Amino acid sequence: MQPLLSLIVLGFRNFDLTTRVCLESLVPWIDDPAIEVLVVDNGSPDDSGKKTADWCALHPPVKCLLSESNRGFAGGMNYGAAQADGEWLLLINSDTIFPDKAIDALQRVISELPPDVAMLGPVTNVAGNGQRLWKPGATHAEWLQIGRWLHGNPSHQLMPTYRCDFFCIAIRRDVWNELGGLDPAFGLGYYEDFDFSLRLAQAGYRQLITEDVFVLHLGSATFKTSNSAKALMKRNKGLLRIKHPEARFLHTRLGNLAVLQAYLELKEAGQWTPALEARRQLRIGALEGDAPRSFFKRWFWKRKTARFRNEKPSGAAQSAS
Template structure:
């Protein structure tokens, strides 16, 4: 195979109806020397076998069976550790890549000063529409799939605050320098932390709109997912946000925490919110150690990298629209004041 060597990590957990299509698309990638590591995080045997059948004993495929669900963060770290390629890519098991996607991503990731580069993640059923064109990150730590359901008309790579882990590629040297994901995230926002760390150390994070990954996206909220999202949001704030910003944002962060707790109770996952606080307290030593690492690696002034944060919530992702619009007025006013004091 000609072209740069790209190692791809795909995780398989529980039911994976699109796993075979994902594997087939990765191995059919053009203009790259591709290697695929499939991490079996307790996948349904039938779906895993269908993926293996799709690969047809392709020697480029390696299957890892850790014997437990390592989570997205741990599984990606485990798979990437098996690779000796120029680039490392993470691809969701329900994504199907266009044949040139990895080559386009590798070309952009090879540019000086560029870190993670994500594909244009499209809705599988309507691939002209965006699923994520980069994940905005709010000043209170919330993040979501950016530009959902909008048509993509751009043709040149552009900067994004957070690269979606649904399909992201970076130089192996970047992955190793960052030491991969913090496995304590388990799932959700580990890609946000990695992206912000790159911005804080002078590496751009980008989306390549012509590198297309069709995502069989299903939005869901359940108690465990909300527990992880909220727990990880607080861990992100506690480790990545500078002390001065946390002090300046404290009134807003406390208000949001109260409102989110009320929402959690009303939505039936109040126990998960409490469980998140308990986890954070029990793991305070890890959080303190992680904060020391993340704060020490920063080379870009806080005012500069934090300018990438948004004060605006997307009603399509957060909703409802009237309340979101009112909240955004307050967020903008508060952020305009705080940014001058950073």
């Protein structure tokens, strides 16, 4: 039986703080015949490779892949995907945690997808696009509670996105193979996800956000804001511009606004529900929090978003917190 989903966890260093925590959150699904779990240690310079192998030995269904060198994000994911069998690949950065029912919710969403959708991004607490929800000051425990609520109260709606953030991403394997996976030219990381998003759209496939699947993102556990990281970001942004001169570098606020616009259209079509209202409440505050700093731009932004601030969809709202 071919699994529906191949979960590929990419780890690098600090196994106990990142990869172990991520893998432990996936334990409820490792015996599911529809799920395949693979973990890649990407040539860690510490003892993470050994710890990865030891953890897999205690969880035999999980396939352990140890790279002899750091292949970068693109190379590491390509390495794992080449040994996966699922109809869909779920690329997972190790600085993530999956709340209860997250993978169950993803399986349901995939089963309902239109045939032209080839990539799905879950929502989260930290992202640079419309996948990010908004609740300043929320603890990780509170975000996991929000995730559980979202999984138990699905909206059955998909939201637009210009590009997907690859902290966790579901991709149809046939499309992954068609596009040749991630481009290893991006080296250790940054912008390979943007590149893949643009190539996928150019090939005629759709990518969407599912707000019925939440994955906690702990933030960048591999990269730090160092001079070398900044140099890599600058280099890879330049590479992306060369490959895609038409690429638009949109602020997170515009990704959030695109989702709020989709909400408004659903409301006007009479498709509003309490589940959608709860999701709107996890976004509406970002209109203020993400507003531009300059006086003129901030004034223009408030005028542009006034109808979303004042919009009060019908239906009894339920809190996801």
